[in-house]
Amino acid sequence: MQLEGKNVLITGAAVRVGRAMAKAVAEAGATLLIHYGSSDSEAKSLQSELNSGGHQSHLFQADLSKPREVSTLIKRAIQLGPLFALVNSAAIFEERNLDTTSLESWQRHLDINLTAPFLLSQAFWFANKATKSESRIVNILDWRALRPGADHLPYTTSKAALAALTQSLAAAMAPQITVNGIAFGAILPPSDGGDSSGLTKKIPAGRWATLEEVGETLVFLLTGPSYITGEIIYLDGGRHLI
Numbered sequence: 001m002q003l004e005g006k007n008v009l010i011t012g013a014a015v016r017v018g019r020a021m022a023k024a025v026a027e028a029g030a031t032l033l034i035h036y037g038s039s040d041s042e043a044k045s046l047q048s049e050l051n052s053g054g055h056q057s058h059l060f061q062a063d064l065s066k067p068r069e070v071s072t073l074i075k076r077a078i079q080l081g082p083l084f085a086l087v088n089s090a091a092i093f094e095e096r097n098l099d100t101t102s103l104e105s106w107q108r109h110l111d112i113n114l115t116a117p118f119l120l121s122q123a124f125w126f127a128n129k130a131t132k133s134e135s136r137i138v139n140i141l142d143w144r145a146l147r148p149g150a151d152h153l154p155y156t157t158s159k160a161a162l163a164a165l166t167q168s169l170a171a172a173m174a175p176q177i178t179v180n181g182i183a184f185g186a187i188l189p190p191s192d193g194g195d196s197s198g199l200t201k202k203i204p205a206g207r208w209a210t211l212e213e214v215g216e217t218l219v220f221l222l223t224g225p226s227y228i229t230g231e232i233i234y235l236d237g238g239r240h241l242i
């Protein structure tokens with residue numbers, strides 16, 4: 001229960017990987033601030049699951065493509081008390097290459113995957129600066145952010161910029177706020193399908209990650225040494241090595 005009494009906001013926490021991280025953080029004792037966009041019923045079911053398990057949680061809806069909604073999210077969250085950590089997980093992932101990337105898709109990826117984490121981090125900084133309390137930010141990245149290729153072009157670019165932002169913010173917010181990232185490999189296949197057959201052959205570990213491993217890595221960055229900042233941990237079974 002290393003996070004007991006601490007409020008942790010996770011964006012995109014209602015479904016899939018965000019939901020698994022939310023459960024792990026709640027298991028570690030945190031009061032969970034569940035952000036969601038459109039997954040209203042999943043967010044409510046997560047809240048009731050957590051609350052019936054003896055955990056505390058609160059729901060926050062916001063469309064992260066809208067800066068005005070982003071800018072009020074931290075203000076709404078701190079009405080419940082000081083915010084210990086912000087986990088930027090919400091993102092979009094569209095199959096676009098150089099030929100098929102429209103300005104609209106490019107902009108949407110940057111708005112949700114990069115601008116929203118920046119605005120949330122800045123608001124978190126302003127809220128916590130005055131209190132001088134130690135706090136943490138974790139950005140959810142992708143191993144491909146650090147080895148960009150031709151596919152998923154706006155997605156990869158937005159995550160690469162988020163990796164750069166992770167390091168800039170770590171320097172700007174030290175020593176009060178640590179800012180780290182987790183670069184995921186294969187965690188869950190895309191919800192809209194996509195061909196993941198043969199993927200394990202490309203992963204030195206020879207398998208997908210477990211959601212327990214995802215939770216453990218996040219909890220480590222939320223509870224481990226505060227001397228770790230600006231770090232990006234690969235949780236990809238060694239995929240970035242080959």
Ligand SMILES: NC(=O)c1ccc[n+]([C@@H]2O[C@H](COP(=O)([O-])OP(=O)(O)OC[C@H]3O[C@@H](n4cnc5c(N)ncnc54)[C@H](OP(=O)(O)O)[C@@H]3O)[C@@H](O)[C@H]2O)c1
Pocket residue numbers: 011012013014015016017018035036037038039040062063064065088089090091092093112140141142143184185186187188189190191
């Ligand atoms: N799955 C993997 O194997 C994998 C691999 C590498 C990296 N990642 C990263 O891990 C994170 C979670 O991945 P995932 O596969 O669970 O993602 P996902 O299934 O695509 O879920 C996306 C999440 O982002 C939220 N979101 C998207 N657009 C939003 C908007 N406009 N406003 C508010 N929320 C919005 C969604 O919330 P609502 O549903 O409530 O709208 C949802 O919770 C992402 O950052 C992703 O890039 C995942």
